[in-house]
Amino acid sequence: MRRLTAAAGIAVALLALTACRSNPSVAAYVGDESFTEAKVDQLTEQAAKVQQTAQPGDTAAIRTEVVQLLIYNALCKRIAAEKGIKLPAVAAGPSEYETIRQESQTCVQALPLDQMKPSDEDLRKVYDNGVEIGVLDPKQSFDQIKPQLAGDPQVAGAIAVYRVLTDAAKSADVTVNPRYRPLDLPVLSAGERGAVLSAPFGQYEPGVSNS
Template sequence: MAMQRARRLASMVVVASLTVAGLSACRSEPSVAAYVGDSGRITEKRVQQIYDDARTALTDAGAKGAVPISRGDIVKTLVSADVMSRVAKNENVTLPANLPLGDYATQLKLPEKAEYVRLYAESDALIRLLRERAGSSSAKPSDEDLQTVYDTLKAAGEVDPAMTFDQFKTQLPAENQQLVTTSAAVRDEVASAAGDLKIKVNPRYQPLQISVLDFQTQNGELRPLVTVPLGAADAGAPVIEVP
């Protein structure tokens, strides 16, 4: 009798452990790069397709060297495109008929026909349109937002090290202050939408963020200035290594 009870107990332990494992595996499949909403999935296969498409476009154009985008760039752009399309729909913002894909292609150092160029262009265009829509606000940027901008620019060497925050705030042109204000408004919209979508990103691609305002360094590099962090992953979520 004692042996039978022990066997039943062992069976219960196994069932319990399987249940816990099933819960921990929820929205953490290694073949998925990111989850967006209840049913949206950005798979590693999809990421690879876009990467391969960019490589093929470069080869067809006779270009040599490495593909100038990473898998992380692709995941960020796919998530951003999804989130921005939802925010734009809520705000009745639509894309123009013709996007300057050639300009984006030059910026990204990819042929215009690469799918990544279109995805990036659509996401960026929606962000710009939303900033324009928020541009009618007469509100002033918060000190918190200005401090973030100041710290980011200073860390990048774009602000005189001797300049204090108060000096920076006083000397910042009115049009740039307005740009910070509108970007912060779009950031808050995107953050709210992203929160509702319960985005989760494979640890392989963390940290991931949507940039709603970039700045250009002295050497011409674009870097994020006002951002929305997205999709913090569980520490124990599986990671798939893809070459």
Template sequence: MRARRVIAAASVAALGVLSLAACGKSAPDVAAYVGDTTYSLERVDEIYSDVQAKFGDAVRQEASQASATPSPEQLRSAVTRQDVVNLLVSLELGKRVAAAKNLQVPDEVTPQQLEQNLRVPASTEYAKLWGEWIDLLQVLNQQLPPADLSDDSMMAVYQALAKTGAIQGGMSVADVRRAFGDGGFVRAATALSTALEEEATKADVSINPRYRAIGVPSVVSTGQSLVFYSLPYINEAGPVTDISTPEPLRSSDAPDAEGTPQDDEGTAS
């Protein structure tokens, strides 16, 4: 698949919030349970550290060619541990939805096609997981019937995009409707969110509360580039809330203005 086909086909988002009932899964070293699949904090750290190390190496190499010295901030990828958990959980749920519908998912999108816009080296596992995720999203978008275009669903997508700076903030519902046209990608987003929420309930999903809200990794095309963002569908009231020995909260874990941990290493509670 050529890069422009990725851009044309990957206009994906998701929305909605899912509160899950407690199920007793609460190991403090587990980031998330999805059915019989477990994602440990160590696994999350490995993927996150891989991104940071390879991103830093790439920045240093580019800077050396220009005889420049990058700052510590420039050496740090914008990818967070929350992003990693979002991707792992959503990918597992999406695979379950596809399997239940007997859908075949082709291996078409490569990390190299996403590297520039994702701003993550293609050699990272994170970029490879994103390629797998977009392959899956394209199949699900073709098979799931589009949902109704409500003001709530449209504004949820708009607000998530506005947070990335990809679209002007403070727009009215009427303005957003004009900007989004027929809202096809929002309809697809709503259908996808509903399918994942239903599957999350079936799979007895449990999320460690340090990852306050699980969001669907989402991407939309501006016509010239891809914008990556996420929308929550499993909130912090999820079932992994009975961890008995919380870790002390560090200053770097304080919530930002949106109530999201700034470096995704918040405490379990």
């Protein structure tokens, strides 16, 4: 009976934890930090003004970008804290949205990403995605183009960002409201053709209502 009682207690605790990370008024969780839909509303309005976007259909895309930014900024700060990196102060921008953008850029620049060597698996992701969106020639095999990819500082930097973000997202148990799925942050882009490498952000809670 004691074992059953203990098991029941664990089950209740797990259910409570799940419920805490399934609040429909929350856009995303990063560790103990949460970002509400109200905050996303506020930042989306600011972002639309910065981007000079007035089309109603663009709102959903801007909201997703805002959620990406909030998670990206929070994860970068966590990484810096874990590595004992003191981030430089950032002057407040014209809006909170612009301040957060600047914080994120300053943070990622402070991380020792140049110390990370791209793995063959990482390079393969770039190659496969590059071929898929048409920026790499499929007639050239992965082995043929691998040295070029490995020697490109932009590719190496993007892979480093991808690796630290994905590792940090798992460690922080990032959870995203289903309305923003799939939530991927492009870290290496080919302009209008799309992303060559994207960092996936967080698990999705199927029990969260989108209403």
